[in-house]
Amino acid sequence: MVEVSHRKDEKDRIPADDDMEFVSRCQRGDIDAFEVLVTRHQKKMLNIVYRITGDYDDACEVVQESFLSAYRAIRKFRGDAIFSTWLTGITVNHAKNRLKQTQSRSYHEVVSLDDPLETESGQITLDPPSREASAIEQLEQKEVQEKVQECIGGLDKDQRAVLVLRDIEEFSYDEIGSILKIPDGTVKSRLSRARDALKDCLKLKKVIGDL
Amino acid sequence: MINCAHCKEQLSTYLDGIMTAEEKKLIEEHLSTCEQCKVAFSELKKTEETLRSLEEVEPPPWFTQKIMNRVREEAEPKKGLLQRLFYPFHIKIPIEAFATCLVVALALFVYKNTEPEMKALHRPEEISTATPQEQAQEQYDRTPSVPASKELQGKSDNMLKADTEQQKNSIAPSVFDSAGAGSQKKDTPSPAGIPERLMAEKSSGGTGSMYEAKTSETASLKKQETMPMQKTAAPPLAKLKEDSFAPSVGSAGIRSTQEAMKSPVPRELKSATVEESKQVLFTVLTNNLEATAKETENLLNRFGAKNIGRSSRQARLITFDADLPGQKVTEFFNALKTVGDVKGKEIPARSTEDYLAVRIEITGSP
Numbered sequence: 001m002v003e004v005s006h007r008k009d010e011k012d013r014i015p016a017d018d019d020m021e022f023v024s025r026c027q028r029g030d031i032d033a034f035e036v037l038v039t040r041h042q043k044k045m046l047n048i049v050y051r052i053t054g055d056y057d058d059a060c061e062v063v064q065e066s067f068l069s070a071y072r073a074i075r076k077f078r079g080d081a082i083f084s085t086w087l088t089g090i091t092v093n094h095a096k097n098r099l100k101q102t103q104s105r106s107y108h109e110v111v112s113l114d115d116p117l118e119t120e121s122g123q124i125t126l127d128p129p130s131r132e133a134s135a136i137e138q139l140e141q142k143e144v145q146e147k148v149q150e151c152i153g154g155l156d157k158d159q160r161a162v163l164v165l166r167d168i169e170e171f172s173y174d175e176i177g178s179i180l181k182i183p184d185g186t187v188k189s190r191l192s193r194a195r196d197a198l199k200d201c202l203k204l205k206k207v208i209g210d211l
Numbered sequence: 212m213i214n215c216a217h218c219k220e221q222l223s224t225y226l227d228g229i230m231t232a233e234e235k236k237l238i239e240e241h242l243s244t245c246e247q248c249k250v251a252f253s254e255l256k257k258t259e260e261t262l263r264s265l266e267e268v269e270p271p272p273w274f275t276q277k278i279m280n281r282v283r284e285e286a287e288p289k290k291g292l293l294q295r296l297f298y299p300f301h302i303k304i305p306i307e308a309f310a311t312c313l314v315v316a317l318a319l320f321v322y323k324n325t326e327p328e329m330k331a332l333h334r335p336e337e338i339s340t341a342t343p344q345e346q347a348q349e350q351y352d353r354t355p356s357v358p359a360s361k362e363l364q365g366k367s368d369n370m371l372k373a374d375t376e377q378q379k380n381s382i383a384p385s386v387f388d389s390a391g392a393g394s395q396k397k398d399t400p401s402p403a404g405i406p407e408r409l410m411a412e413k414s415s416g417g418t419g420s421m422y423e424a425k426t427s428e429t430a431s432l433k434k435q436e437t438m439p440m441q442k443t444a445a446p447p448l449a450k451l452k453e454d455s456f457a458p459s460v461g462s463a464g465i466r467s468t469q470e471a472m473k474s475p476v477p478r479e480l481k482s483a484t485v486e487e488s489k490q491v492l493f494t495v496l497t498n499n500l501e502a503t504a505k506e507t508e509n510l511l512n513r514f515g516a517k518n519i520g521r522s523s524r525q526a527r528l529i530t531f532d533a534d535l536p537g538q539k540v541t542e543f544f545n546a547l548k549t550v551g552d553v554k555g556k557e558i559p560a561r562s563t564e565d566y567l568a569v570r571i572e573i574t575g576s577p
Contacts, residue, residue: 031279031286038278046270060271067278068285148261166227167262173229192223199258208257 019083026074034074038067041084044169045091051164052095053102054153062098066091081178085171089179092165096157144207151201159194166191213241218248222255490568491540497551500575504529506550507571514539514546517566527575537565547571 019040025033045066050059070090077086152160161180165171166187171179176187202208213221218241224230225238242249497503504521508531511519516533523529535543547553551573 031283034282035275035279038282039275042270042274042278043267046274047267050268051265056268059268060274063270063274064278064281068281071282071285144261145265148265163262167259168265170263173227188224192220195223195226195255195258196219198262199254202258202261203254207261208254 020079023074023077023079023083026071027077034071037083037087041087042067044084045087048088048091048164048169049095049098051149051152051168052092052157052160053098054149055102058098058102059095062094063091066094069094085175085179088165088169088171089181092161092179096161099157099160147205147207148198148202151198151205151207154201155194155197159190159197162187162190163194163198167195213237215241215245215248218242218245219251222248222252226252226255226259490570491535493544493547493569493571494554495547495551495571495573496554496576497573498576500527500529500573503551503573503575504531507531507547507573510543510546510550511535511571514543516543516569529573531569531571531573533569533571534566535569537567540567540569543569 019037022033022036026037042063045063046059049062049066050056053059053062066087070087073090077083081089152163155163158180162176165176165179166173173184173187176182176191177184180187182190199208218238221230221234221238225235228235230238242252495503495507508519508521511531511533514535516535518532518534520532521529522532544553
């Protein structure tokens with residue numbers, strides 16, 4: 001089941017230098033070094049994929065495949081970018097591919113926007129009640145989360161990727177540019193359109209009201 | 212001054228604070244005057260905040276291990292190459308399909324290759340269906356004295372008996388001479404009568420043909436001999452069989468030709484093989500060895516025995532080998548009791564045409 005933690009608790013970013021040591025050990029055939037990298041990055045990768053695909057199980061699979069791809073390609077990694085950026089690029093590509101598959105699969109399926117989404121919904125109730133949030137607040141929070149995820153799901157896959165990387169994972173424009181291999185200007189414009197579309201969607205769902 | 216459209220385009224980057232101080236100033240100026248853009252900006256800000264407030268998901272338990280299992284599997288490809296090829300969860304349809312095709316091809320190949328042998332196995336039967344017919348026809352043509360009809364069977368039997376009686380004196384010793392010469396190492400009588408029997412059969416093929424030569428030159432013999440040569444594909448087994456049944460065509464020629472004419476599938480082949488494997492042994496104890504031997508010989512002649520062979524390799528042992536008509540074996544056995552002290556099992560009377568290989572060992576008491 002999906003466990004949820006507040007992002008405030010986990011703000012520590014791993015320094016790139018640390019990764020490089022393990023990367024070079026990997027390149028010399030040390031599998032245990034790769035395990036360190038997996039341990040470090042799996043959660044971040046999982047969250048990126050989960051937000052892009054909107055499906056937890058799919059996200060787990062995609063992350064596994066992504067790490068496998070990364071391992072296969074690690075000898076080719078020359079340290080032009082930092083490892084996490086390189087890894088994120090692989091992961092986002094896998095996520096987008098998965099999205100392509102699932103979209104073509106569910107093309108004919110009619111889904112109501114009011115249908116409950118199988119996101120982390122159930123887990124909030126399983127969590128021990130937070131001291132500061134009442135049950136109603138929790139429920140509201142849960143609804144908001146669902147609606148936001150729905151709205152992200154309404155974007156096209158390129159917009160999703162840039163939005164998730166910027167507004168959820170807080171990558172810099174430069175990093176996003178090198179992850180998605182697009183120029184800076186494209187990052188800006190794509191992000192701008194994604195935010196506008198999401199804003200409209202959230203307004204429509206009354207997540208953000210008239211201020 | 213900038214217009215609303217331009218301002219809205221820049222709001223996203225303004226929110227992230229990545230623009231020059233000049234650009235920033237322009238936007239801020241516009242926002243202070245344009246209520247619509249101000250609202251848009253605050254909505255955008257709220258959207259971004261909402262996204263940032265999204266909770267993170269935790270990886271499932273053992274997630275690292277799951278990933279590493281797959282990585283390690285990938286890292287050691289040599290170790291489990293076969294495993295990977297046929298690993299049930301990684302469907303390798305091409306390999307499996309190829310393997311299936313290979314098996315099918317192999318099966319076809321084996322089938323194609325063994326087919327001639329299968330044919331060869333059938334061949335003796337084919338030969339036997341063809342050759343005795345031909346021989347029968349030939350013999351029938353050449354020996355007008357031999358009656359073909361069933362009514363004259365008795366007569367022909369008599370003639371056969373007479374012939375064999377003539378024959379045995381002149382030919383039988385030579386048979387056993389040759390048998391003895393052929394099996395020098397068997398100076399002592401071997402307990403298993405079969406090999407010797409086979410030899411006798413083979414050499415009696417000679418007698419058969421000699422007998423035939425008397426009546427119908429050597430054409431038939433030549434035919435028999437060339438037969439296996441023509442059928443080159445026939446395996447040694449088939450040859451052996453042919454050899455072994457050839458004499459019976461020769462010596463028991465008249466009878467068997469009639470038989471062959473009656474039924475398309477000749478019985479010689481089967482009966483010959485059966486007889487070879489089953490030899491009936493009678494042991495006679497007597498005081499007067501020579502007299503008993505003579506009486507036994509007479510009895511054998513009386514009961515229509517063929518290929519009578521006499522041998523005496525030990526001082527007090529005379530052995531007779533003969534082919535006796537199946538239905539007369541019991542009678543012969545009873546008759547033999549009058550001659551001496553007989554030991555041997557009662558043999559049930561055989562069906563009409565079968566000849567049974569019989570050995571009588573006459574032992575003289577000291």
